[in-house]
Amino acid sequence: NAGVTQTPKFRILKIGQSMTLQCTQDMNHNYMYWYRQDPGMGLKLIYYSVGAGITDKGEVPNGYNVSRSTTEDFPLRLELAAPSQTSVYFCASSPPGAAHEQYFGPGTRLTVT
Amino acid sequence: QQPVQSPQAVILREGEDAVINCSSSKALYSVHWYRQKHGEAPVFLMILLKGGEQKGHEKISASFNEKKQQSSLYLTASQLSYSGTYFCGTEIPNSGYALNFGKGTSLLVTP
Numbered sequence: 001n002a003g004v005t006q007t008p009k010f011r012i013l014k015i016g017q018s019m020t021l022q023c024t025q026d027m028n029h030n031y032m033y034w035y036r037q038d039p040g041m042g043l044k045l046i047y048y049s050v051g052a053g054i055t056d057k058g059e060v061p062n063g064y065n066v067s068r069s070t071t072e073d074f075p076l077r078l079e080l081a082a083p084s085q086t087s088v089y090f091c092a093s094s095p096p097g098a099a100h101e102q103y104f105g106p107g108t109r110l111t112v113t
Numbered sequence: 114q115q116p117v118q119s120p121q122a123v124i125l126r127e128g129e130d131a132v133i134n135c136s137s138s139k140a141l142y143s144v145h146w147y148r149q150k151h152g153e154a155p156v157f158l159m160i161l162l163k164g165g166e167q168k169g170h171e172k173i174s175a176s177f178n179e180k181k182q183q184s185s186l187y188l189t190a191s192q193l194s195y196s197g198t199y200f201c202g203t204e205i206p207n208s209g210y211a212l213n214f215g216k217g218t219s220l221l222v223t224p
Binding site for chain 1: 115142143145153154155156157160162200204205208209210211212213214215216217
């Protein structure tokens, strides 16, 4: 049982490049989330999904896209990377319903230069 | 709206106690607490629910005042392993129970 895995761990992108951050969970959780964490700012919700085929925007979705074709995978796509997207990205999952803990992946540290 | 945490940072000697506070301008139905060590992912500590139910860590306690829209995390007899950044989170309405996290409280426990 690996929990939530993310790849890559680190990445440097040039301005305007695109990439996909991968996230996979093996706990059969319906709910999945993408957060970004900037120094001193806590975590901000980018996108979330309540099940395969269902995704919706969070607080800071601009410049990102997601898909959820399976229960296990929830990739995050960055199009036309900008320096403002330099951040640490965390994927998380939880069982359905209220009052459940979220299980976080190890994170992807992205630098856009 | 992002919950507000205080203090921003705390330095303790091993064995001392600390309280971390979290407040919201909106009605709260639950408050979640996570701890993050440097370079690692946040790790779940506990959830406090409206009505007084708690789920989580055995060695850390917390309170939830629904009327004041506040929660406090109590770290007693601190250990070196308690060092890290503590975040409270409140559920974002209609967002699959995603969390709105505070900016965090940095806790350093020294020998």
